[in-house]
Amino acid sequence: MTQTLTPETDEKAAAQTPRQRSAARTADAAGGRLRWLIAKIALLAVVDAVALYAVFVLFLHSEWLVLAVVAAVTVLVNWIYFSRKQIPAKYLAPGIILLIVFQIFTLTYTAYIGFTNYGTGHNGSKDQAVASLMRSSLVRVEDSPTYDVTVVEQFGELGLLVTDPTDGETSLGTNSQPLQPVDATMEGGKAVAVEGWTTLTFADVLARSNEVEELAVAYSDDPNDGAIRTQDGQKGYLYTSTLLYDPAADTMTDTTTGVVYADTGEGAFTAESGEQLLPGWQVFVGFDNFVRALTDTSIRGPLLAVTAWTFVFAAISVASTFFLGLLLALLFQNKRMRFKNGYRIMLILPYAFPAFLSALIWAGMMNESFGFINQVIFGGAEIPWLTDPLLAKISVLIVNLWLGFPYMFLVCMGALQGIPEEVSEAGVMDGASPWQIFRRIKLPLLLVTVTPLLIASFAFNFNNFNLIYMLTGGGPRFADVSIPVGHTDILISMVYKVAFTGQNRDYGLASAFTILIFIVVATIAIVSFRKTKALEELN
Template identity: 50%
Template sequence: MTISPPSARPAETPAPTEPGAGTPAPRRRLDFGGPRRSTGFWVKLVLVAVANAFGLSGILSAWAVGQWAILIFLVVTLAFVDWAYMSRRAVAAKYLVPGLIFLVAYQIFAMAYTGYVAFTNYGDGHNSTKQDAIEQISAQNEVRLDGSPTFPLTVLAQGDVLGFAVVDGGRVEVGSADRPLEPVDDATVEGGRVTAVPGWDALTFLDVADRQAEVVALRVPMSDDPADGSVRTQDGSSGFVAVPVLQYDAETDTFVNTDDGTVYHASETGNFVSDDGTELTPGWRVGVGFANFTSMVTDPRMVGPFAEIFTWTFVFALVSVVLTFGLGIFLAIAFNDPRLKGRKVIRSLLILPYAFPGFLSALVWAGMLNDRFGYINVVLLGGADIPWLTDAVMAKVSVILVNLWLGFPYMFLICTGALQAIDADTIDAARIDGAGRFQIFRFLTLPFVMVSVAPLLISSFAFNFNNFALIYMLTGGGPNFVGTPYVVGHTDILISMVYSVAFESGSKQYGVASALSLLIFILVGLISWLGFRRTRRLEEI
């Protein structure tokens, strides 16, 4: 049998564009202008442009005030945002960028800055830089120059900047806090007083009254030499020359009292100090090492109170978790019995303390526990005089009981959910084997519940360790200790002590408060880490 070779494949005839046309259809032209942009792309472009506009504004502002750390953060953030949202490959980054920005801005930065402050003397009297302290000391220790005449003065404004215009010997001089007095030739003078200066607005009497504090505090230097003094005013219409009693010598870095010759040297603690120990205020921020961390145990006035507050913090957090969990699981087991009628309604009622805002509940309980006018003493106990919130021991008991009222519904909820996840056949099998209620609870119910609840107990401990709202609203930390440099009390926990040190003790000590905050962070983190390690063993069940 012979095989014939394949015949050549006939060429395909292009399909006509119209029936019977017999001519091939024209090819589709290629669009070399790139893919068409969707509406989503333009929306994204606009949003990125807006973000860049705000970021660029922040960069310029940071550049103007010399905040280099903020400037670098904004530059890096904008570059990251532009890359993530304009690149087709960075799909995952598009979802991570917002969270990362907020994480850095509100968590990492706050933690890093708190750590920095904890090693400084930042607080009242040490708020700013050394140069600011020198200017403040010079300004606060001024006296009128002997023989200084009183001359006509006009208060000027250039935006938010205030200045003075004075007439001295027929010559008009204008200056501000940052610019010494300089002669001005084209000013308008009427009746021996300046009425107009080009580039400045002359303030009226009402304008001066509205900004009286700024006007009285303003000091316009006579020249670049601070020893020449500055122009001040007390009424906004006349001025005089004042010179500092304490003059700063930059070469020796000292202040000298021109009246008695006392010399104040710059110290390592951020103050100018004389040989007899007298300090000038304000000071400036300096590093103090671990002094803030050790201040609570080196100051004899704080050793006892700090030890009590430290111990009470742990006791309060631990007892609160144990009591709320114990009452919560007891009620959960009691109302998990299907034979109980109306248990859904009762469960809803038990949740009410948890649904009501905690700080409002604390305020209500503070009123009810008032020893003189409270509902509990006056009505329920028939006029008893029990110092619920004024005695150290009773105040601690009251705090724990109120926290039990606020916390047991949460434990009741999570324990109810855990109980409903237990297989009923396992419980029935245990009963058939002769296990009693206590044995079933100890060897079956409790272990199964703890598998789900243990991590929540750890978080509850951390929450109560930092339960500032309850302490502040219920007792305010009182009753207070006597003879302590800070306003702290017997029911204060570490976090409320931090607030008192930072804001409520007269002299605000942000460095000490930051050191205590770091201590709380380390303790809670360590306890949580150890607790989670222990809960892994429960998973073997």
């Protein structure tokens, strides 16, 4: 903070001895260090509070490995910022942590999922699958005793506080945890509250009746012992499953039909006929997802078509936006051109608007029935811009050209301005025509500057999800394929559909596609940058 000097302060400063002035400077420095220390402690307190909450949640879900990592990183961060010697680490630590969390961990976890069967019907562990199967086939025991129950809640999870009618013992359990003995507050021989849990009122039970009815609390650690369920939140009854689980033989038997389902290593209990009991569980499948992507005819066909279109879309998008931007930049190089600032503003407008919003506007204008283009420009014609396979691809390229040329215009204009005028003058002196000067002198020098940006633009368009999703949604859809993809889908939108749309969401297959995309883009980038280096050496 800057101190304003006045005649009075000047006189006071002059009256101070050198020792007094030194003491004042020391006090100011100490005050600054104290303020920085307080700010540092406050920020670390926030970090530690978030870490403590994360550790508590991870402890409840028994995620020991992640818990240990979070605790170790928190201790390391505190040691770094309270140490007086670790100066470089104080600047590097935030960036390294963010790099690990958002890049390395994401890439590693995606690769891991690509080697599993993770997806619809295979989301959890085997124990969770067994519990879910047993819970989904529960039927009420005819002579079941009536249990007094109280619905309780902790951190958004519902549980049942159960009073045994025979001995009055109280126990507590949830959908994921079997009944465990607890010390509860009794009222009229019924357990009504337990420490750490909130008891739901009758009105709350009615408001959350669907959740209450879905509660099936395992009676013990053995799933064959059944579960306690309640319809009204007041009385509970014992239900047993029509499936019988044999942990020794690792089989599940349907007691109504006698069919035996065994664990065949595919992540689900499977009968001899091939019928599977779902949900299953997550298992490691090796390269099965990659093999299925490349050999399954119902997947390979659309995968090849989408891959080819992705390359065509990215290449044409980069070429068209670059040449249009370069043409406009050359026009603006003409010194006789007037009102340049106004033209620049109009040309940059498409780049200034959010791309997803512009894509939505274009989708409305290209609507076959009431779009502006058909109704106004073509006099009411019904041109299927977004529903015909060929026209949909052309529409995507046109819209991407409109969105992308301002960026290339700015890049090329800056690069052209960086080329010395002496180069052109030397070409004129040697008798070169304007076209020869551009093609043999300016363009090679321009490419040295913009080629890395063209590579980055290619990688961006290779994964230009927003445009495809907002404009066409990937449609029109392919016929007779097992995955919901269409003619204008690119690889990234195909991955999204495989992972997050449809009845069967196959995260493992989508992750395999993601790894393939990463390999393709990385290979193109490496080769392109090597070519760029050769181009620099040539020039």
